[in-house]
Amino acid sequence: MKPIDSNKRRNFLKQSSILAAGTLVSGNSFMAAANTYAPLQKAANRKTPSNPLPKWKGFNLLDFFSHNPNNARTPTPEEYFEWMADWGFDFVRIPMAYPYYLKFDRSEDISIKRIRKIDRKQTDKIEQLVYNAHKYGLHVSLNLHRAPGFCVNAGFHEPYNLWQDEAALEDFLYHWKFWAKRFKNTSQEKISFDLLNEPCTREDMNDQHSKRGPIPGEKYRNLVKAAVEVIRGQNPDHLIIADGNNVGRDVIPEITDLDVGQSCRGYYPSIISHYKASWVFKDTENLPKPKWPGQVGDAYLSREMLEEFYKPWIDLVKQGVGVHCGECGCYNETPHEVFLAWFSDVLDILSSNGIGFALWEFSGSFGLLNSGRKDADYEDWYGQKLDRKLLNLLMKV
Numbered sequence: 487m488k489p490i491d492s493n494k495r496r497n498f499l500k501q502s503s504i505l506a507a508g509t510l511v512s513g514n515s516f517m518a519a520a521n522t523y524a525p526l527q528k529a530a531n532r533k534t535p536s537n538p539l540p541k542w543k544g545f546n547l548l549d550f551f552s553h554n555p556n557n558a559r560t561p562t563p564e565e566y567f568e569w570m571a572d573w574g575f576d577f578v579r580i581p582m583a584y585p586y587y588l589k590f591d592r593s594e595d596i597s598i599k600r601i602r603k604i605d606r607k608q609t610d611k612i613e614q615l616v617y618n619a620h621k622y623g624l625h626v627s628l629n630l631h632r633a634p635g636f637c638v639n640a641g642f643h644e645p646y647n648l649w650q651d652e653a654a655l656e657d658f659l660y661h662w663k664f665w666a667k668r669f670k671n672t673s674q675e676k677i678s679f680d681l682l683n684e685p686c687t688r689e690d691m692n693d694q695h696s697k698r699g700p701i702p703g704e705k706y707r708n709l710v711k712a713a714v715e716v717i718r719g720q721n722p723d724h725l726i727i728a729d730g731n732n733v734g735r736d737v738i739p740e741i742t743d744l745d746v747g748q749s750c751r752g753y754y755p756s757i758i759s760h761y762k763a764s765w766v767f768k769d770t771e772n773l774p775k776p777k778w779p780g781q782v783g784d785a786y787l788s789r790e791m792l793e794e795f796y797k798p799w800i801d802l803v804k805q806g807v808g809v810h811c812g813e814c815g816c817y818n819e820t821p822h823e824v825f826l827a828w829f830s831d832v833l834d835i836l837s838s839n840g841i842g843f844a845l846w847e848f849s850g851s852f853g854l855l856n857s858g859r860k861d862a863d864y865e866d867w868y869g870q871k872l873d874r875k876l877l878n879l880l881m882k883v
Contacts, residue, residue: 537840539727539747539808542625543883544570544577545848546813549615553585553632553642554592555608564618565868566848571622574881578619579812579844580612581631581683584661585642587612595643601634601657604664613668620676627727627812627844628665629680634658638684638698638733639765649687649705658682658709659716666720674725680749680812681713681726684734700732703740710741729812730799737798742807750799752814752836752843754792757782758828762819776820778828789831800839811836811843815852818859822875830879837883845880854880 552558570578587608590600616626631637635646635654648654662679669677685706686698710728717724727747731738734751741748753759758776760766767773774783781787803809814832816825836843847853854877855870864871 542577542842553583567622583632666717678725707740747808749812
């Protein structure tokens with residue numbers, strides 16, 4: 487990748503900030519959070535007083551999303567972090583598949599006895615990504631996207647079930663103790679721990695389209711409570727976040743006393759966010775064409791339905807519980823103008839209530855760069871295809 491031309495970057499930023507109505511915010515000053523989150527003593531300057539979590543905005547990075555390092559993506563270039571920071575972003579979430587950093591025979595299904603065989607060469611790569619982000623002032627949220635005994639996605643045979651087997655829970659806690667210890671001396675201003683991606687029930691853990699539903703609240707509480715004890719046993723100030731129940735959709739009332747934040751999703755309705763995505767819809771050829779707002783199939787899609795959907799999360803903020811949207815965005819098959827119209831409403835509702843966000847990708851089919859949309863006008867940005875309209879939208883909030 488070419489070195490960054492600082493003059494070009496400055497001119498681009500100046501032009502972008504004008505188009506974004508002068509709303510680019512920079513700086514890393516912190517203020518005290520009142521009456522909640524004892525370990526969270528400070529929050530970013532863009533947070534509103536009612537949300538204990540900072541109003542982070544940024545991206546997910548999928549370097550360690552695959553369970554097999556041989557199938558991993560090209561590592562995130564350091565230039566990406568510089569661009570994020572220059573454009574006013576301050577957050578990255580790293581969804582990890584735990585088998586990525588284990589030692590075992592990948593020609594066979596993993597056995598329980600290999601779940602704790604951590605490969606330090608692989609965890610060093612994860613740490614390096616974290617430190618690269620920190621170099622540019624970005625907060626990092628580590629997430630177990632695939633945890634021992636559970637993942638919302640198929641594609642890997644788990645030897646047990648996190649929601650049913652005590653051995654799976656113990657291994658889950660072992661992994662979080664490992665990460666909490668590795669970052670024991672890292673400030674909560676720089677790192678947080680997002681326990682488990684999109685908890686839900688599944689009839690068949692290896693069926694991509696199996697039926698999903700919420701985890702019983704007390705069962706989810708028990709998992710979160712145990713993880714909090716393990717993580718804060720390494721550092722009582724560690725910042726912890728739990729993804730919403732029912733694939734990230736639902737507030738978790740059972741854990742509001744546990745001093746953790748909660749993470750919602752920006753994928754509603756899925757006919758907009760995941761139009762023609764094969765891992766969501768079995769029949770991708772006969773879907774109604776998305777509109778925003780407008781009649782799509784049997785439903786009229788509108789901002790009002792979004793406001794109703796996010797009301798429980800906004801109410802949670804008003805109760806003094808920290809909320810962040812850990813994933814959001816739109817697959818590249820949705821018409822670009824429909825995507826931007828819908829996403830503008832999503833981000834406005836979240837942002838006006840002090841809730842930050844993380845786009846699912848920085849570069850890729852959901853991303854700001856190289857999304858592969860057929861109807862987007864891309865700008866060349868050091869050899870990358872930049873969705874300038876999306877960037878301007880993200881910079882406004």
